[in-house]
Amino acid sequence: MTEQQAGLADDILENGVAMTVPPGFSIDRRERHTDEYFLNMGPQHPSTHGVLRLMLRMDGENVLEVVPHLGYIHRGLEKIGENQTYLQNIHLTDRLDYLSSHMNNLALCLAIEKAMGIGVPERAEYIRVMVCELQRIQSHLLWWGVLGMDLGAITSFLYGFKEREMITDIFEEMCGARLTMNFFRPGGSFADVPDTFIPRVRAVIEKMKTAIDEYDTLLTNNVIMHLRTKGIGVLPAKTALAHGCSGPVLRGSGVALDVRRSDPYSIYHRFSFDIPVGTVGDCFDRYKVRMEEMRQSLRILEAAAASFPGGPYRSKKYASYNLPAGSYYSQVETARGLLGVYIEADGGPKPHRIKYRSPSFANLSALNDLAVGHKLADLVPIIATLDVLIPDIDR
């Protein structure tokens, strides 16, 4: 909205009509006699979930082409990371995908543990799994609420946040922060969970069981919701894989890739959970996959809470974590998909190069394939069900 003229500064004029096309589009110059126009959406726009900017080539309400513009929150995390110790880098990962901050912390910790051969006690592994699954639910709740709000059902936003606050309380009591946790350390976490942890988790499980049914009544089974999402933004499995999409986006297209299953980490291999997949690959499938994932996370939580062990919450602390020279990679399944941390270590306390392979980055790159041929209004459920987080993309 703020820059309709963007990219059109050096207009080539032909009889007073601007013929230049903003960068990134597949056409070279405007057709003189069509009704096409360019619409700028973002970076400040309510449905772009932050500061994504889209340039749209439109014909009336129909979207002909979408060109996303990134970098409106590119903070240079990888450069900063090169100048910070591995421990300090953990706190930077909070700020990648802040709705999966525990999982981000975990991804980096896993890489450090792999490099230094640090083992993790049983209790710490349980804490990791439970905390990550809680966060998956928390993130999906926010996604659900915001999806509803984008579709005009503002009430869903508030219902989603209602239950989300319960999980936020668990985190806050556990590590003192609500969003940027910085909780995990190589070998465990910086503190043990409080005694109230398991009772609180049980309360969340109980509450969520009825709450998800409420969500179904309000949105999932609502006919308008079906009209808005069915057949919209179909992403074929082949395209999804070519773009490197992951997480619920890929699973919505019918590919059962879940890092927790295909490349297990922590102790996920001990828990039984289903992988929901879509059959069509449209917005509705992606929606249903996430709703089902919440139920599966509850299942994992229930099993973990039942067998939560005692013992130490962390293994030996080191004065400094100097990774031996080499390349290390670890990946986890965050709420948005496959997060990979690649470290190139030179033996010192700081990485030579640290690279985050963020799920939203790849998921968003498929946007043009999803949106073409739909209406402007369909962009809203498409972006919402991609569930992209711009700071995760821009890093």
Next chain:
Amino acid sequence: MKTNAKNTQGRVRPVERGEFVPDGQAHWSLAGYLTHLANGCLSLVKGMGLTFGYFVHPGRIVTQQYPENRETLAMFPRFRGRLALVTDAASGAPLCTACGMCEKACPNGTISILARRDPANRKVLGRYLYRFSQCTLCNLCVESCAFGAIRMAQDFELAAYDRSDLQLVLYGKED
């Protein structure tokens, strides 16, 4: 799909898509049309029932009235509100030895430990500067302190009109 041999718990399950809005172009029939219409209307009525349930049950309201509940509002003991120095219970002097570990541990250059020599020529804390405006409350400083001399305080009402008010002098404030 091939899976790991040891990892066969759970299964891959297609999600249900519901019936009342048919996928693709359904064959048109009046009965089918009316059924979909009726089911659709029913789904709307159910949604209205849910919200109405909340409307008529004031007990379900979860709002905490913040400025009014100041007396009862307590943060969790681990809540990271801001950095604070721990002082010796007897003398009131800070436990800090000006070793500078927290300064090094801080990822953001938030802490400045300004040491001085005491008359016995030992290094002691002269001033403890805490740039709250830059702090991410990551707890790394507290973890790094070997003397338990700093902690996270539970304050949260810290808004200021001026940027410079956020540079706190935790110790050694003069002038």
Next chain:
Amino acid sequence: MGMRHIGYATRTIPKFLDPLPGGAKLVDAIEFVVAWARANSLWPLIYGTACCAMEMMSTGSSRHDWARFGVEVARATPRQADLIVLAGTIVEKMGSRLVTLYEQMPGPKYVIAMGSCAISGGPFYYDSYSVIKGGDRLIPVDVYIPGCPPRPEALLYGIMQLQEKIRTEGRRNPWKIGTLNQAPFGDPLAEAKKMWADLEKSRPAAPPAAADAAGGNGAIDRPKPKRPATEQFAEVARSPLPAPLLDNGTIYAYIIENFPEITLTRQSEQTVEQVRALGQEYLLDLTVPLRRYVELVGFLKDSELLDMNFLLHVTAVDRPDRFEVLAHLFSANQGHNILIRCALDRQQPEIPSLSPLFAGAIWHEREVFDLFGIRFSNHPDLRRLFLEDNFPGHPLRKDFDDPSRVVRRPY
């Protein structure tokens, strides 16, 4: 921000009423009512860039409910907003848009800087080449709320502080808009050290008693430093994870059968046994000559056995004498991954694009082009991805330095 921004009615009413007897009192009364209205009807702009926006949303949620303050009428268009909460980091590219948004808001308008990033750049103050070091370098900020992110209650407290400020606004207490921070940014850590050293130098050598009185840090009653007992943790052995279907040795053997010129990165021995000995947690890191790079990736993708159908990322590493482009492949079905490394000349770095094989490579390669300046031949759309087109240099190169943007961390 001059008179123009305070609105026509606000400007005109005093002009007519002030000359009348008792008119000044009336103006004061009107001012009181208007200030009351403004304080209690702060419509925020929907603006949020990062983490703090989530806490802003939490503040709007049922639990904290900023509607109690009348703030819930969040507007998507700046024309109807009164308040802009700078929730999240502001980077250079967003900076100009933020100024536009601010200018599009009708006066009187208020700004709250929420969280460390918006106040000072926070965790991105040092070493970042793109973060604006504080929102108040762009637009005047009225209230600063520290925290990372601040709790919803902290935001509500900040809003209350702003209301207080608006309520006291009037002719007797003219509105003080926040100042723009135009001080050049430096390294506060080093500056504090220097200032302290100067202070110490100028301080007269005080007798012990006086030193005690001044700082309370004399030797006499100072507690002896005690190390409190901390929990000790035992070392724990790593527990094995389920092995993938293919082990690294098999993969390596299969690849060198077809590509004999491939070498293991950073390993003295190059045998299959060596790879097996490194264990399952070793990341198979292969160096390939430039001429067979695309061919190898295509081979891995199409191979029936390896089935590497998923491109994790393409990135680069800056070495003193060369660039290395890394392509990281993953098998979505079988769970193994391989890193392929290809050395490039530092002067004219250019490498063929993987975009014909993986559509996802387009953006990854644009990122590498943007941050490293490595060109990808036959790339369909090689433009910068994150930074403005006129950004000088490529920041992820080790030799990148731009004192006008970057403050180097002193330790």
Next chain:
Amino acid sequence: MIDTSRFPATNAIGDFIRATLPGPAAELTNIVLAVLAILTVVGLTPVALIWMERKVAAHFQARLGPMRVGYHGLLQPLADGIKLIFKEVMKPEGADTFVFFLAPILSATASFMVLTVIPFDHHLQVTDLAGGVLYVIAVAGLGIMGVLLAGWSSNNKYSLLGAMRSGAQMISYEISLALLMLLIVLLSGTASLREIVFSQAGTVLDWWIFKFPLFGLVAFVLFLISSTAELNRAPFDMAEAESELTGGFTTEYSGISFAMFFLAEFVNMFMAASLTTTFFLGGFLAPQFGLAPLDRVLDAIPGFLWFFLKSYSVIFIYMWFRWTFPRPRVDQLMNLEWKVLVPANFFLLLVAGLFVAMGLV
């Protein structure tokens, strides 16, 4: 026919003025008083409705809503209003100044003109036109002009898209709204709003919602849906659709000119609710249940209180819609109108014709 002598068309104030002042002066005074009364309604309705909307929304969403400005936030709309009046008014570069500032006035005027024919009570109606229904249809249509002009003159693509959507939507839904009004005209045999109210005299079962068995209920629901769409209200708020078009046709409006749209929106909602009340819920008539003692008590309550009670209940339903449903897409909205509502309305009209011909109602 019912005995209309129970319901005199004049009220005590008007009669008093007519008795004291000479002819033309009395008429003039009465007109001025009537206009002032309507203006008061127009002025106070949005204040009440904004507060109600925010509180109702909050309670649907398990929260409290405005609490801190006055008792339970009662003064919140006042604060908003004063703030908007004292805010800077901006006009975007390239906007058509005259049209840009005309549009909100047009919008506000249209909604306020309809109120002149609404019978708030049997003696509280500015004028009772014989073709009151036609007047309502004609004048309500003017509101679209404001929206279209606002979108066109703003020099903003989002505004234009919003205005175009809104235009298409309002023109389409006007058809089903008009058909439903026609249905009531057909059933009651009159186009005067006052007469329509009288045609529902009797017990509750004589209101058109019930008197026209089952179909009346259907017609009532259809009227609610169509009027929601006509009001551009969520879930049919395509024109503003915040998540798609930021602010729709109001994107570029600020300060007082935005307040006019805001005001028009709420007055429109009240207008639609009063039409629903008049057509289906017996207007100002007190509900009668055929139980003499209870009926006498209910009847003793003044008619305009009943009218406002019924209207606000209808408004509550509008709010209920808004805070429950997601928003359909603009083409689906058109589908709903042309493929569902219009055929259904014609069907209803047909049935009503049969009922009338056979003397069943």
